[in-house]
Amino acid sequence: MKRIALLALAVVAYGIAAWMVAPGFYDGFGPPQPYNFTCPPPQAGANTKPSSGHLEIKVIGGVSDANSAFTDDGQLVIGFLPGAFMAAGKTSITVDIKPLGTCPTPAGIRFVTNVYQVSADATIDPSKPANLVLRFSNLVPNPSTVYLASDPNGPWTTLTTQPGQPFTVETRTATLGYFAAGYPAGSPPPGSVTVGGSQALPIIVAILIAVVVLAGLPIAVIRRRR
Amino acid sequence: MLAVEWTRAVAMRQPGLAIPGLVLGGAALALAAWRIPPAKLGLGTTRFGLRVLGGLALGAVLLLPAAVRSSAVPLLPAGLAVAAVAVSIGEEVAFRGALYAALEDAGGAPLAIIGSTVMWTLAHALSHPLPFLGAVAAAGLLLALWRWACNDLIGPIVGHVIADLAL
Numbered sequence: 001m002k003r004i005a006l007l008a009l010a011v012v013a014y015g016i017a018a019w020m021v022a023p024g025f026y027d028g029f030g031p032p033q034p035y036n037f038t039c040p041p042p043q044a045g046a047n048t049k050p051s052s053g054h055l056e057i058k059v060i061g062g063v064s065d066a067n068s069a070f071t072d073d074g075q076l077v078i079g080f081l082p083g084a085f086m087a088a089g090k091t092s093i094t095v096d097i098k099p100l101g102t103c104p105t106p107a108g109i110r111f112v113t114n115v116y117q118v119s120a121d122a123t124i125d126p127s128k129p130a131n132l133v134l135r136f137s138n139l140v141p142n143p144s145t146v147y148l149a150s151d152p153n154g155p156w157t158t159l160t161t162q163p164g165q166p167f168t169v170e171t172r173t174a175t176l177g178y179f180a181a182g183y184p185a186g187s188p189p190p191g192s193v194t195v196g197g198s199q200a201l202p203i204i205v206a207i208l209i210a211v212v213v214l215a216g217l218p219i220a221v222i223r224r225r226r
Numbered sequence: 227m228l229a230v231e232w233t234r235a236v237a238m239r240q241p242g243l244a245i246p247g248l249v250l251g252g253a254a255l256a257l258a259a260w261r262i263p264p265a266k267l268g269l270g271t272t273r274f275g276l277r278v279l280g281g282l283a284l285g286a287v288l289l290l291p292a293a294v295r296s297s298a299v300p301l302l303p304a305g306l307a308v309a310a311v312a313v314s315i316g317e318e319v320a321f322r323g324a325l326y327a328a329l330e331d332a333g334g335a336p337l338a339i340i341g342s343t344v345m346w347t348l349a350h351a352l353s354h355p356l357p358f359l360g361a362v363a364a365a366g367l368l369l370a371l372w373r374w375a376c377n378d379l380i381g382p383i384v385g386h387v388i389a390d391l392a393l
Contacts, residue, residue, distance in 0.1 A: 003375035010368040011287050017364035018291035020357075034357070046357075204392050205293040208286035215279055 252316030268379030281384020
């Protein structure tokens with residue numbers, strides 16, 4: 001009985017501990033840190049608001065330095081090449097990154113990241129586009145595209161996107177504005193061929209419980225008769 | 227074991243190394259049980275059906291908090307499934323198998339349960355954010371207690387594989 005009681009206590013302790021964090025903590029498949037959502041999905045658990053970022057780029061001899069701006073939580077990083085900005089007459093260039101306080105849902109697009117406004121007090125030289133990296137959460141489908149708009153109400157245009165490090169997407173842009181990663185609403189989410197999945201898990205657990213009960217009851221009855 | 231787990235965690239941060247890292251890491255961990263009799267690892271074959279059934283129950287317990295949230299499920303790419311199985315088996319054989327047996331010989335069941343749980347949690351320190359380590363530790367404690375209470379490693383292996391596959 002003591003052993004069963006300790007096991008039961010461990011089950012309760014695990015349930016409480018697992019409930020306090022977003023699911024998906026097994027063996028490092030998740031991202032290195034939880035995503036900070038502007039509008040957290042119900043499954044996100046405790047959520048921290050996303051951070052903003054600020055960068056002063058030096059301009060020496062009319063040429064802007066190479067540098068990277070990023071949000072404090074690392075969810076957006078944008079890197080600029082030397083001379084990336086039209087910097088005539090400037091001694092420095094200010095770059096600001098701000099997460100939008102709302103979560104636009106444009107027709108035909110599903111955003112899976114926050115929308116970020118990236119602005120600078122100079123324009124980018126089209127021949128030297130910036131490299132932009134967006135991190136996304138493991139609680140949402142993988143994005144296929146980075147979208148850009150000059151206004152959060154749209155219209156949104158697609159940027160050529162490539163996968164980056166795990167749970168990141170990368171693109172290059174010569175235009176600043178509002179950025180978010182997502183996928184076309186009319187198509188299945190990229191990477192949707194999965195083991196598990198939002199609808200599968202409750203079914204899996206229900207089947208496991210049913211099997212344990214259905215197989216366990218006869219065994220218990222047989223053992224009692226003995 | 228810690229070196230293997232930490233190396234695996236670092237390797238998985240590099241593009242394209244997630245699957246090799248998991249498979250090789252799982253295989254390396256399983257080597258910890260080299261030359262240890264299966265029965266000492268908890269891998270006996272008596273009451274095999276019950277052991278598997280226990281593993282299914284453990285899997286249900288491990289997945290239940292996520293399942294209750296319904297849509298709260300991260301999506302494990304199918305390509306990682308085999309790798310998830312490999313690392314699950316490797317971790318169970320190493321932590322609740324070889325390490326548990328060695329600690330039990332050295333200081334009895336309490337040392338084996340606590341020691342294997344602490345090492346298991348430390349092993350995940352690089353691959354998991356700090357807030358997740360409480361849940362990792364609680365899962366390790368549950369699996370170690372099962373190993374002690376039932377003298378069985380089949381159940382933890384089955385439960386761990388199910389949990390990794392579904393999450």
